[in-house]
Amino acid sequence: MAEIVLERLSHSYFPNPSSTRDYALRNIELKWSDGGAYALLGPSGCGKSTLLNIISGLLNPTEGRVLFDKKDVTHLPPDKRNIAQVFQFPVIYDTMTVYDNLAFPLRNRGVDSQFIDQRVRAIASMLELDSRLSLRAANLAPDDKQKISMGRGLVRDDVNVIMFDEPLTVIDPELKWKLRSKLKELHQNISLTMIYVTHDQTEALTFADEVIVMQDGEIVQVGTPIELFERPLHTFVGHFIGSPGMNILPVEMTGNGVCFHGHPVALEGTATTKTGKFEIGIRPEFVKVCSSGIPAKVHKTADIGRHTVIEAQVGVSSVNVISSGPPPALGAHIHLEFIPEHTRLYADGWIASEGGSG
Numbered sequence: 561m562a563e564i565v566l567e568r569l570s571h572s573y574f575p576n577p578s579s580t581r582d583y584a585l586r587n588i589e590l591k592w593s594d595g596g597a598y599a600l601l602g603p604s605g606c607g608k609s610t611l612l613n614i615i616s617g618l619l620n621p622t623e624g625r626v627l628f629d630k631k632d633v634t635h636l637p638p639d640k641r642n643i644a645q646v647f648q649f650p651v652i653y654d655t656m657t658v659y660d661n662l663a664f665p666l667r668n669r670g671v672d673s674q675f676i677d678q679r680v681r682a683i684a685s686m687l688e689l690d691s692r693l694s695l696r697a698a699n700l701a702p703d704d705k706q707k708i709s710m711g712r713g714l715v716r717d718d719v720n721v722i723m724f725d726e727p728l729t730v731i732d733p734e735l736k737w738k739l740r741s742k743l744k745e746l747h748q749n750i751s752l753t754m755i756y757v758t759h760d761q762t763e764a765l766t767f768a769d770e771v772i773v774m775q776d777g778e779i780v781q782v783g784t785p786i787e788l789f790e791r792p793l794h795t796f797v798g799h800f801i802g803s804p805g806m807n808i809l810p811v812e813m814t815g816n817g818v819c820f821h822g823h824p825v826a827l828e829g830t831a832t833t834k835t836g837k838f839e840i841g842i843r844p845e846f847v848k849v850c851s852s853g854i855p856a857k858v859h860k861t862a863d864i865g866r867h868t869v870i871e872a873q874v875g876v877s878s879v880n881v882i883s884s885g886p887p888p889a890l891g892a893h894i895h896l897e898f899i900p901e902h903t904r905l906y907a908d909g910w911i912a913s914e915g916g917s918g
């Protein structure tokens with residue numbers, strides 16, 4: 561296990577990068593504590609795999625350093641980094657039994673057979689594979705095969721870090737939640753540094769204590785799931801996280817506040833800048849339908865079980881509302897209220913209000 565530090569990492573796949581657009585990663589600064597559970601979250605192409613490959617040693621970064629427990633490993637090959645990796649597709653030996661698959665990484669390192677037996681049985685039990693230990697891996701269902709793959713990563717107790725690269729891609733939706741919570745439980749039982757790479761916010765937020773949100777090769781926010789939900793530092797994070805995401809609405813700065821389509825809106829606190837392209841961010845959970853407020857027209861409704869998502873139109877803007885009341889009729893005229901302590905101001909995409917209690 562190790563503390564991992566990424567120091568001013570940048571990477572370009574071009575031999576002579578000349579502009580920021582030539583870089584797949586830009587100026588990545590991160591410190592991951594020994595034993596922590598982290599997720600790298602971002603849309604396709606934002607640089608997650610590039611970063612993972614730099615940590616595992618498959619890629620040499622154009623600039624910057626990778627440190628494991630303060631030791632510079634930037635140019636060490638993968639086999640010298642002591643990392644376990646679990647990929648999108650199960651990496652197992654079909655002809656071997658489940659037991660032998662799990663034991664393989666330890667036998668390969670000449671570990672004592674008594675320790676191997678103890679460790680294989682402990683990991684198999686955590687993954688609920690203990691009743692299948694003598695079966696051939698070929699005969700198992702895809703989710704069991706992926707559990708073996710995870711088990712092969714987890715069985716070693718001497719790794720610096722275990723990295724999961726979109727490990728639930730091949731798993732059926734109804735089994736995903738089960739494996740997701742299993743991984744979280746495993747992290748609590750085995751204090752290994754774990755990095756989980758995904759474009760799926762639910763996977764990132766349920767697994768990690770701290771989530772790193774990436775966009776276009778840069779980190780836009782590092783935070784706990786609640787911080788990312790409550791106070792996105794950038795409109796991208798607000799919109800990307802949540803279902804539906806944060807409403808990002810254009811506003812005009814007036815002498816004493818902001819106006820949304822001519823209606824004054826109270827913010828969480830004071831604005832920190834007077835210049836830029838201004839927007840407010842308000843989560844659908846914090847927009848209320850009430851008897852007075854901003855006039856809106858119901859455009860769509862969706863019943864999502866305990867709640868209704870109302871898509872309301874205000875001028876040319878769409879505002880999503882999560883409501884627990886009965887769904888209003890399509891075309892109905894309603895009024896909206898934005899809860900001030902959850903109404904953030906953004907300037908050029910970045911948070912520009914402070915002093916809120918929300």
Ligand code: ATP
Nearest residue numbers: 573583584602603604605606607608609610611759
């Ligand atoms: P995905 O979730 O689709 O795997 P990602 O977030 O992992 O995406 P990367 O695969 O790291 O993103 O890609 C980051 C950027 O680098 C993208 O613009 C991609 O096109 C580019 N890129 C990735 N690999 C190469 C390569 N071998 N050569 C040139 N460009 C590459």
